[in-house]
Amino acid sequence: MTAATPALEIKGLQKSFAGVRAIRDLSFTVPKGHATALIGPNGAGKTTVFNLVSGVYGIDAGSIHVNGTDITRMPSRQRIRSGVARSFQNIRLMGHLSVLENLLVGQHVRASSLCALITPYRLIPNHKWKREARRALEESGLGQYADETVGALPYGVRKRIDLVRATLAGANVLMLDEPAAGLNPSETNALRDHLKALIASGLTLLVVEHDMHFVDSICENVVVLNFGEKIAEGPLSVVRKDPKVREAYIGSDEE
Amino acid sequence: ARADGELILGYMMAKSGPYVSLAGTNEIAVDLAVEEINAKGGVNGKKIKVVKFDTAGDPKQATTALRRFADDDAAIAVIGPFSSSEIRTTFPVGERAGIPQMSMASSAPGLTKGFSYGFRNTTDEGIVLDQVMASIKSKNLPAASGAAAYATDDVVSKSMGTVVVPKLFEKYSVPAKGSVDFQLSAFDLSPQVSKLKEMAPDIVGLGSPPEGAVNLAKELKRQGVNTRVIGGTTIADPELPKRMDGAGETLTIGTTFFPDVNDKTKAFSAEFAKRTKAAGIARTEPNQMDAAVYDIVYLYAEAMKRGEVAGTKDKLISDRTAVRDELAKLKDFDALEGKISFKDGDAVKPIYILEVKGGKWTLLDTRMPE
Amino acid sequence: MALLEVSAIEVNYGRVTALSGVDLTVNEGEIVTVLGANGAGKSTLLRAILGAVPLKAGGIRFSGADITRAPTHSRIASGLVLVPEGRRILISLSVEENLQLGAHMRTDTTRVKAEIDAIYQRFPNLAERRHMLASCLSGGEQQMLAIGRAMLAKPRLMMLDEPSLGLSPLFVSKLFDLIKELNRDGLSILLVEQNTGKALGVAHQATVLELGRVVMAGDPKALAADPRLQQAYLGEGTPSH
Amino acid sequence: MSGYLTGVLVVLAFNVMAAYAVYLPMAAGQLNLGIAGFMAVGAYAAAYLTNEMMWPMWMAIPIGSAAAGLVGILIGIPVLRTHGIYLALATFALGQVIAAIFLNLEVVGGAAGYPVTEFASPYVVFAAAIGVTLFMVLLSRTRYALYLTAVKSDPTVADLMGISVRGIQVSAFALGAAVAGFGGAFYAHHYNFIEAQHFSVLLSVYTVLYVLFGGTQTVWGPLVGAAFFTLVPELLRASEQWRYALFAMFIIVFMALRPQGLITASLFRIFRRRPKAAAGTEAQGKGASA
Amino acid sequence: MLTQQIINGLMLGAIYMLVAVAFTLAIGVLNFLNFSIPGLFMLGGVATFGFLKMGWPFLLAAAGALFIAALVSLLVERLAYRRMKEGDADVPLVSSLGFLVLLENLVLIRYGSDQQAFPALFPDMNLRVGGLVIGIVQLVSMAISLGLVAWLSWFLRTTNAGRRIRTVAENRETAMLMGINIERLVPQLFVCSALLAALAGLLFAINYQQVTPFMGEGIGFKAVAAMIIGGMGSIWGAVIGGLLIGLAEVLSVSFIGADVVNITVYGLLLVILILRPQGLLGRPPAREKL
Ligand SMILES: Nc1ncnc2c1ncn2[C@@H]1O[C@H](COP(=O)(O)OP(=O)(O)OP(=O)(O)O)[C@@H](O)[C@H]1O
Ligand SMILES: Nc1ncnc2c1ncn2[C@@H]1O[C@H](COP(=O)(O)OP(=O)(O)OP(=O)(O)O)[C@@H](O)[C@H]1O
Ligand SMILES: CC(C)C[C@H](N)C(=O)O
């Protein structure tokens, strides 16, 4: 695998739901070690792309490669092993579990031997898994929530926990679905710093986001979808001038 | 919990659970027998005391009861358990502990086999039904063809339907037309009766608890099928004709107790009626289990007398063995139900053949099994 | 005239105090916005007004009547409605049924039909999917459905909990246009938003919550200029590259 | 020990084993209403081995348990296509079918029941129940238990995290079946007699009842539930015919007061509050320095 | 003979059908496997029996019984269902079972465990056409059941009430936020479901001229099976399921034997669930999109 291998490569992707074509012949690549944004109007198919890559639905045609591995036909649960993890637009944390336990579930791919499965880690004080999860929480400034039950936490906190869980899988490609939605500007700034640090550590990001400031500040490249088709690609500063993009997505009164 | 000089008997009641309707009044009969014996001075000058435990007809609770009687109460012998299911779990425990038990209702074939401490004051259904058939033949009642009807999920009923009835039909040369079966819980016997209607037998040999008999009789009437249903002790419920509400004429059964046989049974029935009424119980007529359990107390008393039991803690083991040995030897003991002997742990006693006539049980015949 | 008056309310979740001594007034025909960081208690405030969480102390009056003890459904019947956080679309009902549900208290069925059509016109994404299960909708489409559903209740005061969440920039603009339009037509609005700039832009009054208490309140223009607010919520403190 | 107490504790021991057999799949979101069927498989298989094959009990019982587990796997694979209440009813049907099969299986006595010769003494039964409890407690401290909860609360996400949802589901189902079979095998050898009616639907339903009653949030719930259901009716013996009516009222009142079961996670949190807080700050300190 | 058996099967199925609809209202709508329904079924028969015994005229007795069943059901709603917080749907199952046990034991204390003869209302209530016997009462009760069910399904489909109910079924809290008066709607449903169950019990008592404290159990289980076969929450599904179960039961009794009844009936349920996990007319559950 050379440095030139894209982290994620999508070719000729097609998906219909009950006859409605949600994704139409979509191809794009996400280069390693950078952040790429996937933007487009509501219902354009962004989340669907994530779902197809992570294997929630089977695809109708096309191929998906992660780090050079063809994952097109892989069962969903194995895809995370090939190095791609995701967060969720509608936060999907396990509400009855504590924050720490949610993160331990996120670690699964890296602790999936039979032995790991049946080690009574909860009886072992400061077990390495717990330590690691705690540290990840500290790093995103969420340390005080470790033992709280997720269900009772405010939206913004849960949103960030979802992100931490995705990072714990040890994947080098992270797909983040609207990570800044529901955060206020100062929290968005904190998130931006956090993501930048992740990129600096070598991770590749594919971000769906409607906050253009945010996209602008971390993504070098954007892919624009409309009706499941790619209508533009390139640096945001260029793409946002594209009349098609303005009409479909940004609107005229933006700034 | 024992005052020396008392003879302790354990009593497993089925005061709750599936058998209450048959077993609920047994306690009155036991108390009556004990009072009578103690009033006459007890046994070997010692009073009998009964320790009671409700098993709810559940084999697990019955085992607990037996453990308690054997270990905690130092009982000499145990009255009960009631049902065959309970016997299957308590006889092995009793055998290991070396304590006699005697059931008042269990009638599944062969349960005492292999147990020296296990007794039943009941008669095997096969023997009972044999006498019913003999009676029908000797009275020249119509018996040109026969069929069986039985519940499949109950030991006694199933063996009646699949083994006893066919064998008896053969023995009394009644051509068998076939059989129908049902589940214990079945309330709708229309498919079975539709089949019986096609077979049109003179007699239907029934293996079922009382509910099945009632439902079958009603459905036979509804579909307009005339046939004589015959059955054994399991449906010997004094209230059965009333419960069939006009159906079930000519239903014929064998039982080990009938109130109108002699002065003794009449006196017992009168006293029983008095006590049940006082206790506010709806059924005031004793059933066969009431009589059987009453006799069990007398049988134990007799065995304790003959075995000269001491009733003290140090003699407990030998007392229990003595009771066992005396029971096994017992011949023609004159009891309420008639003359009782034991053969292989099961009682041998007279059988009364009863028939429903005009919505009432009437005595058709009295027979002694050979 | 005050339509909604919240006075000194206190709300606890078990041992956690989510709101304490919060006052808020929404006058007839006004847009009021509530701002605050995550966990400040904004959603709790809206839920308390609707009666979905019990009050520890304080009182609430709506259009002159004391509703402090009134059950949720009667508050809604009297003209309150909430577009809840997290949309709370009913995924086993179709899009159309979700909309009809919004009007479940109304008896003027023909008007409702016409209004549903108007909503389809406003949100074409929904029109195309009217007979599909609502679970199929994209995040933004679900948000549209939640707003449409609330409009169909014909409220006098509409409470919106982060309505722009997940909407594209184009749609966010449309949403704020809609808010202004509804307000022009006489609807009073209580708006919780993270899009602080836009919210202050449309509001007649603003309140800032911090850790369950009101820390600032008043004219939105003045607040927008307040350096404390700029620092905390407008993100001007750390300029992006 | 008094004979009475022994008898009651033996019943308790069997109820505890059955309760854990229900609890394990329940932790993964499966309401198994057919646990009696698996107990029957274990009981009949082990009894057959000691009766007809003359195996010693200590070998026959584990094999009986394994047989139940195997049936659990074989049946779990198709049946776990269903979810929620459908699954509950599928297992319910399964229990009925298994009981009906044994009722008709003449090699093991059919409707007449099956006497068992080897005897497992009360102490052996107690040891088995304690063993099952310890096993479950230990298991509840592992990732496996965590995954059970994860699969229960969100199978889609658990799958995307790389967890084999099917594997967890089938294994929980089968492990529950094996525990049931283990209990059943001891049952056969303790009471020395089994019949299909012993393993009726009501047994399954009641077992589910004590587990829910005790609470499913912690591993201790089933234990407490089983104890309550075994001991309270004994305490109510004096009330005679009112016994079960009173007992039912107890259940209703208790559940109204504690709908999540007697033992809940928050109950434990109250006890642990202080030591846990201390542990938390300690870990935070380390995290920062590392 | 076959025709007679099919008639027998359909008549039996009609009873299952009504109880299945009662269950489907509780579980398909409220997500609550309400085990008190068999108890309410029993109450419908036994209370009528009791009132008749006290000398009440039939219609009054029947109305009284339905009234009592409705009251008990409201109590179940209060003490069992209302306690169900968001989430665990298994919880109220326990107290509803508690109600079943309580009702059974109260009746048992009052009337004993015996099967009681329910008086025949008319001397001979059977049509005899060319050798076939058809119970008139059964025919009438089938007509009543079908009419009621048809009305109910129309009502739920076309009115706002139907949508409100489905909202409550999916998410109580959202329903509350939508301004649905759960406090009123849910008790109404409970009453409705109780009336159906009690009516079925009453029809049962008239048809089979018997009542027992335990008459609800067997029928309750079969009705649940019928509901599941038809597809939970689908009223016509419950109808089809009920008739299917009745037919399967009668035909297997008459052509194979009673020992296979449980195998065929519950085997049928199992097979249908494996092949079509949501039942015949049920819709697969909507899943939240990621
Ligand atoms: N499971 C599904 N069944 C049917 N249609 C679906 C399904 N999933 C997505 N769709 C449709 O596909 C289209 C794309 O949805 P998707 O969620 O990918 O949009 P999105 O780009 O993420 O939008 P948003 O920004 O609003 O989240 C939508 O119109 C949606 O209705
Ligand atoms: N159900 C609950 N149980 C316990 N605590 C809760 C619950 N809901 C909210 N809280 C707590 O109440 C406080 C206020 O929460 P609330 O959701 O109102 O905040 P918010 O301002 O809406 O935040 P966000 O911007 O993230 O939506 C928080 O500390 C939160 O943890
Ligand atoms: C009373 C009867 C139902 C008892 C039955 N004859 C038995 O052996 O168990």
Ligand SMILES: [Mg+2]
């Ligand atoms: Mg999306």
Ligand SMILES: [Mg+2]
């Ligand atoms: Mg909020």
